[in-house]
Amino acid sequence: MVDPSQIAAMIVEPIAGEGGYIVPPETFMQGLYEICRKQGILLIFDEIQTGFGRTGKMFAYEHLKYRPDIMTCAKGIANGLPLSAIIARRDLMEQWPAGAHGGTFGGNPLACAAAKKVIEILQGGSLDNANKMGSYLFAKLNALKSRYKSIGDVRGIGLMLGVEFIDGEGNANGNLVYAILDYCIGHGLILLPCGLHKHVIRFICATTVTKQEIDDGLAILEAALQTAGA
Ligand SMILES: Cc1ncc(COP(=O)(O)O)c(C=O)c1O
Secondary structure (H helix, E strand, O other): OOOHHHOOEEEEOOOEOOOOOEOOOHHHHHHHHHHHHHHOOEEEEEOOOOOOOOOOOOOHHHHOOOOOOEEEEOHHHHOOOOOOEEEEOHHHHOOOOOOOOOOOOOOOHHHHHHHHHHHHHHHHHHHHHHHHHHHHHHHHHHHHHHHOOOEEEEEEEOOEEEEEEEOOOOOEOHHHHHHHHHHHHHOOOOOEEEOOOOOEEEEOOOOOOOHHHHHHHHHHHHHHHHHOOO
16 A cells, blocks of 8 residues: 555646636646656646547547546536546556545446446547537637637637637736626527636537537627627
8 A cells, every 4th residue: 555645646637627728738748747757746637627528539638648647527427417537547546445435426326327328429429529510619719719809819629619808908808708708698608707817718518519509609609799899
């Protein structure tokens, strides 16, 4: 049994979620990985927001050239039913004494059945759809960027896309985001902000989303941009 006080770990989101849908440069992630390997530090990826098909792959680490030692998963894993998971190297998982990893909701059969179905649906075409629809939405959002000067950046991977809003000086414009979100929710489109100044709108469509649904959503978004004077 390893002494837990002797274990060092670094935990990081492979793409910053609440932080503003920021995709780190590959060299940054590679650097982290190399530091961890050299120093004997466990690398943990928090894939709670990036996992389960969100980026067009099952997990965001698959866009990189290496694996983390440990991953955390939740959210899309059971399509809304309460479930989370830790996935790790076998030699690490074997450190748990029998029965040590328990909890009131652990192994909930209904949530596990939902997760099994989610995996089937993702592998049965929904991951491909996330890639296709992600590229479609990314192109459409970039087209909006070319028409609205308050859009500073469009970024993300797959169906994890964010649009950053700025003011005339190029600073974060959270007030504009709130005006846009207000209009959208009143017209049937729920969007969430993220970023340090809540100046980024994130698009986290279902991986089963259709082109028509994206077009309908974008029409509401564009009306909101016009109404808010973006
Ligand atoms: C990246 C990330 N990690 C962790 C959490 C928290 O997850 P949980 O509510 O399952 O503890 C969230 C949001 O809820 C998240 O976005």
